[in-house]
Amino acid sequence: FAVIGAGPGGLSVAYFLKLKGYEVTVFDSLPGGGGMMRIGPPLYRLPIESIDKDVNYIASLGVKFKFNTTVGKDISFEEIYKNYDAVYLGIGTTVSRSTHVKNSDKAYSALPFLKENKIGKGVKVGREIIVIGGGNVAMDVAREALRLQHIQYPGEKVVTKTVSLEDWDIMPATKEEIEEAKAEGIQFNPGWGPKEIKVEDGKVKGLLCMKVKSVFDEQGRFRPTFYEEKEMFLEGDMVIEAIGQVPDFSFIPKELFDKLEFTPRKKVKIDENGKTSLPKVFAGGDIVNLNLDAVTAIADAKRAAEGIDLYLKGDK
Ligand SMILES: Cc1cc2nc3c(=O)[nH]c(=O)nc-3n(C[C@H](O)[C@H](O)[C@H](O)COP(=O)(O)OP(=O)(O)OC[C@H]3O[C@@H](n4cnc5c(N)ncnc54)[C@H](O)[C@@H]3O)c2cc1C
Missing domain, CATH: 3.50.50.60 (FAD/NAD(P)-binding domain)
Structure with missing residues (x-):
């Protein structure tokens, strides 16, 4: 067998x-x-x-x-x-899914990031990391990223923030994971969707986001809609996509x-x-x-x- x-x-x-x-x-x-x-x-x-x-x-x-x-x-x-x-x-x-937004090829994917840190040589992280996703894997990625920042930039100002389509009430991560991430200093931006990773001279500068109108349609299917004109720019030098696997x-x-x-x-x-x-x-x-x-x-x-x-x- x-x-x-x-x-x-x-x-x-x-x-x-x-x-x-x-x-x-x-x-x-x-x-x-x-x-x-x-x-x-x-x-x-x-x-x-x-x-x-x-x-x-x-x-x-x-x-x-x-x-x-x-x-x-x-x-x-x-x-x-x-x-x-x-x-x-x-x-x-x-296989980690990608947002496929503009410049998403400049983003890391959750699984290779976690794998490289757990059984590989480790990843050199940025000082200001944006994790896209609101599930448990995104929480693992964000918490691991923040730990790596403290190891790689001791005593310096470092930030890890998440951005998720889901608002607090429907965030897929468990309450426990969210609370622990918050307690460790992870910042949250719920209710925003990625629009474009901004890149200058080949370097990641941040993530342009748009406000989410709804995440699911009337039948309860995942079909996000956005207020395209309501934008927010998150600064960051590294983006990690943690939006699910296939x-x-x-x-x-x-x-x-x-x-x-x-x-x-x-x-x-x-x-x-x-x-x-x-x-x-x-x-x-x-x-x-x-x-x-x-x-x-x-x-x-x-x-x-x-x-x-x-x-x-x-x-x-
Ligand atoms: C970051 C992260 C954190 C998680 N935390 C938890 C948690 O705290 N608690 C919990 O219950 N679950 C957690 N999960 C989910 C849990 O890991 C999965 O639900 C579970 O491992 C699924 O088991 P599985 O048997 O379907 O296969 P998987 O664990 O997905 O393993 C599949 C295996 O198949 C192998 N494989 C695939 N294709 C091939 C091929 N062609 N040839 C050879 N090998 C192949 C892969 O290498 C892999 O080892 C987490 C998942 C992730 C990604």
């Missing part, structure tokens, strides 16, 4: 299936397990050692891990699909991908056993759920492990 993605979902499905006696191999691009939990939450919130403890335990049960292995590059999906009895897709949402299915060849059905909210459609519409492929975690958290990914994995067990026993 093969698992693609060693996030909380992939690790859990591997664990549950190993306990049932199956041979399990887990593939992941990263150098270790944990998925987004490994590279996302900053070190002060989630140390890598605590993740490795769990991964090592699962490995000690006999689960095989192939880290630093990107499916679609180091091994093809077709090969895995052909050689294993079933496959679990736990690939999460690993999955990367590019490793699945077209003829197989075409068989994979999605929900209207663009999530992979699964049945009550965690099975997708693509034969012998199961899925769970962030590519399936609307609430993007580790506990839901683990719950999916538990359900899928039962479904996979039934499937492999022949009750297909």
